[in-house]
Amino acid sequence: MKRLRAELAILLCFVEQRPAYQVAVEYGVSYQKVSRIFRTIRELLFHQCELEGQRLSGEIEIDEAYFGGKRKGKRGRAAAGKSVVLGLLERDGKVYTRIVHTLTAENLMGIIRKKTRKGSVYHTDTFTSYNSLHQFGKHNKVNHSKTLVSHRHNHINGIEGFWSYTKHKLYNYRGVSKANFPLYLKEMEYRFNHRKENMLEPIMKLYFGYVSY
Numbered sequence: 001m002k003r004l005r006a007e008l009a010i011l012l013c014f015v016e017q018r019p020a021y022q023v024a025v026e027y028g029v030s031y032q033k034v035s036r037i038f039r040t041i042r043e044l045l046f047h048q049c050e051l052e053g054q055r056l057s058g059e060i061e062i063d064e065a066y067f068g069g070k071r072k073g074k075r076g077r078a079a080a081g082k083s084v085v086l087g088l089l090e091r092d093g094k095v096y097t098r099i100v101h102t103l104t105a106e107n108l109m110g111i112i113r114k115k116t117r118k119g120s121v122y123h124t125d126t127f128t129s130y131n132s133l134h135q136f137g138k139h140n141k142v143n144h145s146k147t148l149v150s151h152r153h154n155h156i157n158g159i160e161g162f163w164s165y166t167k168h169k170l171y172n173y174r175g176v177s178k179a180n181f182p183l184y185l186k187e188m189e190y191r192f193n194h195r196k197e198n199m200l201e202p203i204m205k206l207y208f209g210y211v212s213y
Helices: 002-015 020-027 031-052 105-115 128-135 157-171 181-193 200-210
Strands: 059-067 083-090 095-100 121-124 138-141
Touching: 002 020, 002 031, 002 200, 020 031, 031 181, 031 200, 059 157, 083 105, 083 157, 083 181, 095 105, 095 181, 105 128, 121 128, 128 138, 157 181
Parallel strands: 059 121, 121 138
Antiparallel strands: 059 083, 083 095
16 A cells, blocks of 8 residues: 555656656655656556547648757758657647658658548648648648738647647756657647646556556
8 A cells, every 4th residue: 555655646746747856855765766657657648649649630730840959950951969840739629749750741741641631721831841731631831931920820829839838848857868758758748638637547547557566
């Protein structure tokens, strides 16, 4: 029972995004144990996001973002050391993220084809790799070089808001290695998609339903 209470306390700390070292000190357990539980949760959330990742539909915003690294670069260039993430956001719905290693039209269209329903309305910036989106549905382009948007519904504020949300959340961890970034990214995706819920209960179900000692 004591062990169960300790694990429940650690799960709650994960939900609250408390640092593992701080949790270890407060509860008198090893940092390795807390880190192991935190990693197990992230692995479960990673797989849960993929299971929940049904095709998006309706109005969909698409954009990429760069994470990590020390240098800022132009889109698709000078991104050494950075992780490049493609994001698809269904307005008033969920977001789906995928780390990509190339921003070619072929690669991006392949992901979009699998994760969205044909006939949707797509909102992107003017990046050329999105030019063939019209084959899936209506394609609206946002030109960020212009101060005014031609139509108030034609924007990608939602996905840009998700990038800000994710980077703000990840800042709390004071650095994430490139090797572990995929797990943290999916954690942010899960947190965003379930932001209106009490996350402790579903995480408890995932953790105790799949992990045994």
